[in-house]
Amino acid sequence: xxxxxxxxxxxxxxxxxxxxxxxxxxxxxxxxxxxxxxxxxxxxxxxxxxxxxxxxxxxxxxxxxxxxxxxxxxxxxxxxxxxxxxxxxxxx
Amino acid sequence: xxxxxxxxxxxxxxxxxxxxxxxxxxxxxxxxxxxxxxxxxxxxxxxxxxxxxxxxxxxxxxxxxxxxxxxxxxxxxxxxxxxxxxxxxxxxxxxxxxxxxxxxxxxxxxxxxxxxxxxxxxxxxxxxxxxxxxxxxxxxxxxxxxxxxxxxxxxxxxxxxxxxxxxxxxxxxxxxxxxxxxxxxxxxxxxxxxxxxxxxxxxxxxxxxxxxxxxxxxxxxxxxxxxxxxxxxxxxxxxxxxxxxxxxxxxxxxxxxxxxxxxxxxxxxxxxxxxxxxxxxxxxxxxxxxxxxxxxxxxxxxxxxxxxxxxxxxxxxxxxx
Numbered sequence: 001x002x003x004x005x006x007x008x009x010x011x012x013x014x015x016x017x018x019x020x021x022x023x024x025x026x027x028x029x030x031x032x033x034x035x036x037x038x039x040x041x042x043x044x045x046x047x048x049x050x051x052x053x054x055x056x057x058x059x060x061x062x063x064x065x066x067x068x069x070x071x072x073x074x075x076x077x078x079x080x081x082x083x084x085x086x087x088x089x090x091x092x
Numbered sequence: 093x094x095x096x097x098x099x100x101x102x103x104x105x106x107x108x109x110x111x112x113x114x115x116x117x118x119x120x121x122x123x124x125x126x127x128x129x130x131x132x133x134x135x136x137x138x139x140x141x142x143x144x145x146x147x148x149x150x151x152x153x154x155x156x157x158x159x160x161x162x163x164x165x166x167x168x169x170x171x172x173x174x175x176x177x178x179x180x181x182x183x184x185x186x187x188x189x190x191x192x193x194x195x196x197x198x199x200x201x202x203x204x205x206x207x208x209x210x211x212x213x214x215x216x217x218x219x220x221x222x223x224x225x226x227x228x229x230x231x232x233x234x235x236x237x238x239x240x241x242x243x244x245x246x247x248x249x250x251x252x253x254x255x256x257x258x259x260x261x262x263x264x265x266x267x268x269x270x271x272x273x274x275x276x277x278x279x280x281x282x283x284x285x286x287x288x289x290x291x292x293x294x295x296x297x298x299x300x301x302x303x304x305x306x307x308x309x310x311x312x313x314x315x316x317x318x319x320x321x322x323x324x325x326x327x328x329x330x331x332x333x334x335x336x337x338x339x340x341x342x343x344x345x346x347x348x349x350x351x352x353x354x355x356x357x358x359x360x361x362x363x364x365x366x367x368x369x370x371x372x373x374x375x376x377x378x379x380x381x382x383x384x385x386x387x388x389x390x391x392x393x394x395x396x397x398x399x400x401x402x403x404x405x406x407x408x409x410x411x412x413x
Contacts, residue, residue, distance in 0.1 A: 055309025057325075064293075064323035082325060086309035087214055087296065 003031060003075055006082040007042075014042040023081075028058065029071035031081065046083065047071070055086045098130045099176060102140055103248045105129060107256040107374065112341040113354075119364045119371045121357055122257060123344060124249070127380035131165075131172045131196075133347075134249075134378045138271050139169030141244035142233040143177065151231050154178050159230040161185075161220035163213050164193040165379060166235050166269075171200035182230065184220040186212055192383045212296065214310050235269045237313030245275025253374055254283055261364075264357040265376035266349040267291040267323065270315040272376060277319040291323040292356035294331060294349065324356040329398050331355060332389060335381070347379040348389055 006020045015021050021039065025031030029047075036043035046056050051070060058065045059082040065073045075081065095101040105128045110121040126134035146152045157180040160170055167183040174181040183197060187206035197204055207219040217236065224232040235241050249272065253260060263280055265272045270291075277289035328348075335351030338344045357375040364371035381390060388400035 054311065059325045062325045062327075064291075064325070066317060067320065067322040082295075084295070084325065086311050087212065 002077045004080045005031070005035060006080065008084055010085060011042065011045055011083065014039045014045070025075060027071065028060065028065055028069075028073045028075055028081070031075055032071070057084045057086050058082070059084070097176075099140060099173065102130060102136055104252060107253065108344075110338075110342050110375075113337070113358070115361050115365050119361050119369075120373065121354075121361060122372065122374045123338075123342070123346075123350075123354075124253060124374055124376045125344070126376060126378050127346070131168050132380055132382070133165040133169065134272060134376065135165040135169040136172070137244040137248055138235055138238075138241040138269070139166060139173050141240040141247075142235065142238050143170070143173050143179075145238075145240040145243075146231060146233060147177075152177075152179060156180070157182060157227075157230045159184070159220060159224055159227070159232045160235065161207075161213065161216035162235070163189050163216065164383065167202065168193065168196050168200070170233070171197050171202040174202070175200050182223075184216045184223065186216055190383060190386055192386060196383075217310065235271065238271075239314070241269055241271035242275035242278075242314050245272050246279045247275075249376075250276040250279025250283075254280065257372055257374060259370075259372050260284055260287060260374055261369075261371045262288045262290055262357070262360050262373040263376075264290040264292060264353050264360065264373060266353050266378055267293040268312075268349075270312045272378075274314050274316060274319050276376075281319065288321040288360070289319055290356050290360060291320050292353040293323060293325050294352045295325045295327050324359065326352045326355045328401055329394070332397055332401065333394055334358070335389070336394065338377075339381075344377065345381045346377045347381050347384055349379070350375070350377040353377070 003023055004020050005023050007015050012018065023031050023035040025034050032043045032047060046053060052058060060068060060073055060075060061080055106125045108123050108125060110123055114120040129136040155178065158170060158174055159182045160167060161184045163185055171181050181202040182205060183202050184205045184207050186209050188209040194204060207216040220232060224230060263276055267273060273289060273291050280287045331348050331352040334354040335346055335348050338346050338350060338354055353375045357373050360373050361371060389397050
């Protein structure tokens with residue numbers, strides 16, 4: 001019951017302004033479903049059908065979940081999940 | 093080494109070992125020093141290839157005007173090539189980009205148009221696209237979608253690395269336009285079975301992410317996920333710490349994106365140690381630290397530097413007011 005999910009500014013309206021919330025689940029997909037019961041509407045902003053939305057990046061302990069198993073990626077207590085919008089790079 | 097002109101000296105940068113930071117003789121880290129390019133960054137490769145291609149395609153003629161959204165290095169590289177080839181250059185940069193870069197660009201004769209700081213490079217891209225539509229005679233090379241950007245690395249960076257280190261197991265670089273990773277990654281994948289291509293993505297400050305609607309994000313047209321093995325998000329604090337370690341332990345004075353890539357490279361090294369596998373990990377050092385001195389990244393304690401940079405790292409340094 002202790003996976004920290006970091007929420008980007010733009011989605012904090014769903015978390016009452018909180019920068020990070022706790023959630024549980026055995027996979028990322030399950031975690032997002034559980035997250036949605038407390039923060040209604042959040043999952044729909046991140047997931048479209050069976051996969052992550054194109055402009056949403058989700059990292060498990062700083063690694064992009066698209067390279068780990070997407071929504072099927074296993075998660076465990078102590079993990080940190082970070083949600084970020086896809087943006088153009090910086091020092092270009 | 094002797095060259096006919098500055099442009100002829102492009103590429104063929106040194107690949108140097110990082111003996112102090114490498115875990116063992118079996119798991120070694122190497123730095124590809126891209127600050128040893130004509131204007132001091134990896135972007136010289138992309139700029140030169142994009143301009144050459146536009147010339148071949150007949151898009152650029154003597155006196156033509158080039159337009160490009162850039163927060164610095166690409167602009168400086170384009171400005172140098174444009175100066176030598178007789179083109180005008182207009183760069184669109186976030187309004188709070190560091191003063192060093194503005195001064196260099198002005199010296200090369202570039203015109204600078206500012207885009208709003210909030211939104212970072214996304215805004216610069218948006219403004220440049222709008223200007224391009226209004227001025228059809230301006231040539232926007234558009235590094236985020238120009239295949240010559242990635243091809244520069246397919247034809248130069250990749251072959252150089254393979255020639256210097258045939259046993260390469262990992263290539264790690266920062267993820268911006270994605271050109272470096274796409275071009276070098278494709279080349280290495282074609283020549284080195286099992287090579288891992290690792291992207292290190294700087295985690296920008298809230299100023300960059302803050303105003304983005306998740307439906308209006310930006311993924312560079314060049315980006316092809318299948319080229320990468322994995323992708324890490326690296327915090328400013330970790331990038332800054334590694335940048336300083338690179339100087340303290342190996343003597344290399346690099347820009348902060350190098351620290352970002354190095355952080356991911358060290359993670360790969362630890363993985364290899366744990367798995368008891370041999371590894372030769374190449375980390376791309378995109379530029380030197382000179383252009384970032386005014387940001388305060390290199391002075392005081394890490395905590396102080398981090399605080400100064402908080403929310404504004406990478407493209408987004410407030411000019412001292």
